[in-house]
Amino acid sequence: MLNFTFQNPTKIFFGKGSIENLKAVLSKDQKIMMVTGKGSIKKNGGYDQIVKALEGYDMIEFWGIEPNPRYEMCIKAVEKAKSEKVDFLLAAGGGSALDATKFIAAAMKWGSGDPWDILSKGAKIESAVPLGCVLTLPATGSEMNAGAVITRESTKEKFAFISEHIYPKFSILDPETTFTLPERQTINGIVDAYVHVLEQYITYNVNAPLQDRQAEAILMTLIEEGPKVKADPINYDARANIMWCAAQALNGTINCGVPQDWATHMIGHELTAFFGIDHAQSLAIVLPGLWQHQREQKKEKLVHYAHRVWGISDLSPEEMVDVAIRKTVTFFESIGIRTRLKDYGIKLSDCRAIVERIEKRGSKMGEHRSIGAREVGEILALCE
Amino acid sequence: MLNFTFQNPTKIFFGKGSIENLKAVLSKDQKIMMVTGKGSIKKNGGYDQIVKALEGYDMIEFWGIEPNPRYEMCIKAVEKAKSEKVDFLLAAGGGSALDATKFIAAAMKWGSGDPWDILSKGAKIESAVPLGCVLTLPATGSEMNAGAVITRESTKEKFAFISEHIYPKFSILDPETTFTLPERQTINGIVDAYVHVLEQYITYNVNAPLQDRQAEAILMTLIEEGPKVKADPINYDARANIMWCAAQALNGTINCGVPQDWATHMIGHELTAFFGIDHAQSLAIVLPGLWQHQREQKKEKLVHYAHRVWGISDLSPEEMVDVAIRKTVTFFESIGIRTRLKDYGIKLSDCRAIVERIEKRGSKMGEHRSIGAREVGEILALCE
Numbered sequence: 001m002l003n004f005t006f007q008n009p010t011k012i013f014f015g016k017g018s019i020e021n022l023k024a025v026l027s028k029d030q031k032i033m034m035v036t037g038k039g040s041i042k043k044n045g046g047y048d049q050i051v052k053a054l055e056g057y058d059m060i061e062f063w064g065i066e067p068n069p070r071y072e073m074c075i076k077a078v079e080k081a082k083s084e085k086v087d088f089l090l091a092a093g094g095g096s097a098l099d100a101t102k103f104i105a106a107a108m109k110w111g112s113g114d115p116w117d118i119l120s121k122g123a124k125i126e127s128a129v130p131l132g133c134v135l136t137l138p139a140t141g142s143e144m145n146a147g148a149v150i151t152r153e154s155t156k157e158k159f160a161f162i163s164e165h166i167y168p169k170f171s172i173l174d175p176e177t178t179f180t181l182p183e184r185q186t187i188n189g190i191v192d193a194y195v196h197v198l199e200q201y202i203t204y205n206v207n208a209p210l211q212d213r214q215a216e217a218i219l220m221t222l223i224e225e226g227p228k229v230k231a232d233p234i235n236y237d238a239r240a241n242i243m244w245c246a247a248q249a250l251n252g253t254i255n256c257g258v259p260q261d262w263a264t265h266m267i268g269h270e271l272t273a274f275f276g277i278d279h280a281q282s283l284a285i286v287l288p289g290l291w292q293h294q295r296e297q298k299k300e301k302l303v304h305y306a307h308r309v310w311g312i313s314d315l316s317p318e319e320m321v322d323v324a325i326r327k328t329v330t331f332f333e334s335i336g337i338r339t340r341l342k343d344y345g346i347k348l349s350d351c352r353a354i355v356e357r358i359e360k361r362g363s364k365m366g367e368h369r370s371i372g373a374r375e376v377g378e379i380l381a382l383c384e
Numbered sequence: 385m386l387n388f389t390f391q392n393p394t395k396i397f398f399g400k401g402s403i404e405n406l407k408a409v410l411s412k413d414q415k416i417m418m419v420t421g422k423g424s425i426k427k428n429g430g431y432d433q434i435v436k437a438l439e440g441y442d443m444i445e446f447w448g449i450e451p452n453p454r455y456e457m458c459i460k461a462v463e464k465a466k467s468e469k470v471d472f473l474l475a476a477g478g479g480s481a482l483d484a485t486k487f488i489a490a491a492m493k494w495g496s497g498d499p500w501d502i503l504s505k506g507a508k509i510e511s512a513v514p515l516g517c518v519l520t521l522p523a524t525g526s527e528m529n530a531g532a533v534i535t536r537e538s539t540k541e542k543f544a545f546i547s548e549h550i551y552p553k554f555s556i557l558d559p560e561t562t563f564t565l566p567e568r569q570t571i572n573g574i575v576d577a578y579v580h581v582l583e584q585y586i587t588y589n590v591n592a593p594l595q596d597r598q599a600e601a602i603l604m605t606l607i608e609e610g611p612k613v614k615a616d617p618i619n620y621d622a623r624a625n626i627m628w629c630a631a632q633a634l635n636g637t638i639n640c641g642v643p644q645d646w647a648t649h650m651i652g653h654e655l656t657a658f659f660g661i662d663h664a665q666s667l668a669i670v671l672p673g674l675w676q677h678q679r680e681q682k683k684e685k686l687v688h689y690a691h692r693v694w695g696i697s698d699l700s701p702e703e704m705v706d707v708a709i710r711k712t713v714t715f716f717e718s719i720g721i722r723t724r725l726k727d728y729g730i731k732l733s734d735c736r737a738i739v740e741r742i743e744k745r746g747s748k749m750g751e752h753r754s755i756g757a758r759e760v761g762e763i764l765a766l767c768e
Contacts, residue, residue, distance in 0.1 A: 001398075001399070001621060001624045001625065001628070002399070003398060003399025003400065003401070003402060004396075004398050004399065005395070005396065005397055005398070005405075006395070006396040006398070007393070007394070007395035007396065008392065009391070009393045010391070011389070011390070011391035012388075012389065012390040012391065012640075013389055014385075014387060014388050014389070014390070014640070014641060015385070015386070015387025015388065015641070016387065017387070018387060021389075207621040207625070208625070209604075209605045209608060209609070209625060210601055210602060210605045210625055210628055210629055210632065213597075213600070213601030213604060213605060214598060214601050214632075216597070216601075217594055217597030217598050217600075217601055218594060220593075220597060221593045221594045221597060224593060225593070237385060237591040240385045240641075241385065241591070241592070241593060241594055244385070244594055244595075244640070244641070245594055248594065248598075248637075253632075253637070256396075256398070256628070257398060257399070257624075257628070
């Protein structure tokens with residue numbers, strides 16, 4: 001096992017009716033700004049419950065955060081929050097509303113510099129406005145971590161930033177608010193959480209069997225529960241199990257003391273930024289190609305995954321790797337997400353700009369920092 | 385899944401050399417009192433590393449905390465810490481040093497009342513002196529939770545208390561400090577962690593498959609790694625894996641949204657208080673008898689455990705329950721802990737005082753609150 005540091009201060013309220021806990025964690029002395037998307041929280045009951053819980057509180061609302069939240073919209077929110085002297089931000093919605101809120105919280109305290117530096121240059125923030133969350137779409141794990149991903153529309157760039165200052169003070173997870181999710185978002189969420197686990201699990205062996213099993217626990221639960229919510233969107237237990245899986249997939253637990261990859265996410269972010277496909281779709285496209293390309297480097301863990309998660313044994317290591325990739329693709333396709341660039345009308349030739357940009361940045365990705373521009377081109381060719 | 389609230393603010397530094405992080409988390413403005421046992425930290429290298437890391441800091445030392453830490457010794461420490469105006473407590477050692485430190489931290493702020501009320505009456509504390517920990521014996525999970533267990537020698541009583549105010553601010557876990565543990569303490573630690581998981585896992589099914597698998601992850605890792613440290617006490621990875629298992633076993637994760645038992649612990653505490661046997665020994669004695677007694681109530685989870693953890697299938701439910709109990713007993717005995725009252729020279733007739741005390745208290749234990757004095761007597765008879 002590698003040395004590590006772990007801390008996760010976010011308080012979780014989980015279960016039906018848990019939005020009423022807002023009263024217990026927010027103060028009437030605070031000026032609150034709710035940050036949300038384009039209306040889903042009015043359909044799923046979240047908005048009504050928030051307003052009811054916070055009756056008598058001083059709260060304003062900021063609507064309009066997009067999927068793959070845009071920097072430009074965040075800056076509008078920062079201006080509004082500053083002019084209204086907001087001192088607590090309440091995200092309501094999915095990972096997009098929450099990631100936007102995290103960036104708004106950081107940018108509000110950024111002083112006179114360009115807040116884009118936080119994203120593009122990884123400039124370190126020293127503080128952030130406190131924030132909390134009512135989550136209505138399980139997927140990103142943002143509800144229980146210190147990261148956020150923001151896209152700049154004007155330059156088609158998508159960057160993540162991480163800071164201990166942007167942990168939600170609390171996150172409220174009521175599975176009932178996910179009953180009305182469009183199927184595509186439900187599926188995207190399952191795939192997103194699944195790939196989060198894989199990024200922290202399919203690397204190389206460092207003798208950390210507990211973390212391996214904790215990762216497998218999430219994967220196997222998603223494999224079981226995913227089809228249940230597809231068949232019955234108001235199956236409370238299945239919704240609850242998926243919601244808790246998504247939070248546990250990226251809350252810092254399964255990556256304690258193990259290497260991490262994240263190349264699928266970094267390449268996927270480029271696909272989303274350039275072609276506007278959903279985040280989860282980008283992951284479902286890139287992952288199989290990346291594994292095919294990195295099959296030697298990842299062989300031991302892919303064999304382990306084929307055995308533990310898919311119950312396969314008695315095959316050669318090469319065959320086990322093939323099965324690992326095939327089973328994963330089949331799982332994604334079976335719950336309704338396509339796994340090829342061409343399924344989304346993207347031609348390989350259109351991806352040249354991605355390779356050029358990575359070349360220019362000089363990025364090296366993956367658990368060995370061995371995936372550069374050339375390798376990204378080769379991986380994308382395998383995703384055609 | 386049941387509704388739940390979860391928060392765990394403790395910061396973990398894990399790995400070889402991690403004691404030097406004390407410098408990063410403690411301030412020279414603080415008056416620190418180190419609280420420790422009778423000398424093990426001088427043998428395992430912990431003391432030297434602490435003193436080196438905290439050179440130039442204002443630190444006094446309190447030595448002499450016993451295994452199953454005694455209230456009477458804690459009160460001495462409270463007096464010393466108050467008279468020296470200590471404002472940070474640093475536990476160094478195992479769960480005993482840490483539990484004592486947690487109680488000392490609470491009692492220092494308890495005001496004029498009798499601090500025994502915190503334990504005997506569950507009186508709620510409003511604050512505690514901040515504390516941190518250098519852990520050198522993985523077992524209790526106290527390094528990452530808000531609980532502590534203290535024994536009163538004069539009355540032979542052993543009680544737990546829980547408060548968010550006693551979470552360690554940080555815990556430092558260096559597996560190398562466990563290389564020199566006496567075998568008996570290593571084994572006790574494995575059994576203690578194993579039974580912690582079982583108390584949160586072998587109850588009744590509430591459709592929480594992720595939590596079940598997270599529990600099984602710890603159990604299977606302990607089963608694998610336990611014999612490795614017995615065979616080779618300086619196997620770093622095995623020591624590290626056990627140390628992380630013990631922390632994860634009782635940090636609030638696996639009990640999210642599921643029922644909990646703890647009757648084995650409550651009965652075991654009485655055995656320790658009356659007969660002075662080790663905590664883990666008391667658990668290894670009580671658990672099999674309790675499962676035998678509660679086999680109907682726990683059947684579904686015992687069958688599940690026999691299948692998932694021990695790989696047994698194709699038997700009747702009754703046979704699966706028998707296998708679950710037998711396999712658990714065999715595991716305990718195989719790593720070197722005896723599982724019968726008579727193995728420790730305790731006669732069933734000596735246990736009458738335990739039943740009488742529980743009768744007097746009117747305690748009801750277990751996940752259904754259905755185990756009272758009569759049932760405890762029946763369970764102990766099965767442990768003879």
